[in-house]
Amino acid sequence: MNIVKVTSKTESDRLKIHPQRYKEVIFMTTSFQKLRTFTLPMGFRGRNAVVVQLWWVVQALLFHPSPQFLYGWRRFLLRLFGAQIGADVLIRPSARVTYPWKLEIGDHSQIGDGVELYSLGQITIGKNTVISQDCYICTGGHDPAREDFAIYQQPVIIEDEVWLAAQCFVMPGVTVRRGSFCKVRSLVTRDTCEGAIYAGSPARKTGDRRDLSPLMIDEKGARHDA
Incomplete structure (x- = not known):
């Protein structure tokens, strides 16, 4: 498929990755927070x-x-x-x-x-x-x-x-x-x-x-x- 994965545009430039040379360039970003996974601990509020x-x-x-x-x-x-x-x-x-x-x-x-x-x-x-x-x-x-x-x-x-x-x-x-x-x-x-x-x-x-x-x-x- 001639696909490459990089973590940033800077890394893409450093590796001299150009769209014309690869079918797909996928930028992999670090996830810092995903609020859909947030949960409140049991009994955290102290009342119902x-x-x-x-x-x-x-x-x-x-x-x-x-x-x-x-x-x-x-x-x-x-x-x-x-x-x-x-x-x-x-x-x-x-x-x-x-x-x-x-x-x-x-x-x-x-x-x-x-x-x-x-x-x-x-x-x-x-x-x-x-x-x-x-x-x-x-x-x-x-x-x-x-x-x-x-x-x-x-x-x-x-x-x-x-x-x-x-x-x-x-x-x-x-x-x-x-x-x-x-x-x-x-x-x-x-x-x-x-x-x-x-x-x-x-x-x-x-x-x-x-x-x-x-x-x-x-x-x-x-x-x-x-």
């Missing part, structure tokens, strides 16, 4: 499909549209679906929770506007912790080396008295230690140290909260030392 869909409907119709001041209502809805929510936790209505039965939040913590709690795996948030607006807490991903695009989950632990400033991204499997402060848009790829300050992408330690001096803030909340 009916409960999952019901939560998403409740979140869309009852959680998100609720007025900001109805923090107790949103705590109630999360607890109704298995979340462990401590006393006086403040969760803004625009925050999103994938699977509430995989979520634990300690007393007096605050979850800001647009926060994504992507709880494919367990998310544990300690007491007196602030997750500022548009942060993304990620507990899952896919294996880029596997053709079936296998999904996985890894828990994230955010300990007491942590502050994640706006738009921080926390990777699966990370533990953010007590008192850590991650500045705006930090990409947290590994465990932090207690009381440390982090910044950047990826986030690197830039200081310690114990060394900070209090800001000059007047009774009206205006800052004067900047």
Whole structure:
């Protein structure tokens, strides 16, 4: 048949393969991912499909549209679906929770506007912790080396008295230690140290909260030392 198989146009040129010399040139390409082979592991969501869909409907119709001041209502809805929510936790209505039965939040913590709690795996948030607006807490991903695009989950632990400033991204499997402060848009790829300050992408330690001096803030909340 005078057929040749190559892996790329570059290889075709290198071997001086020309269509007029061969009846057919077949380009063999590497398959990186075939989503038709993707399957969700048994019990991956932690609840059956009916409960999952019901939560998403409740979140869309009852959680998100609720007025900001109805923090107790949103705590109630999360607890109704298995979340462990401590006393006086403040969760803004625009925050999103994938699977509430995989979520634990300690007393007096605050979850800001647009926060994504992507709880494919367990998310544990300690007491007196602030997750500022548009942060993304990620507990899952896919294996880029596997053709079936296998999904996985890894828990994230955010300990007491942590502050994640706006738009921080926390990777699966990370533990953010007590008192850590991650500045705006930090990409947290590994465990932090207690009381440390982090910044950047990826986030690197830039200081310690114990060394900070209090800001000059007047009774009206205006800052004067900047």
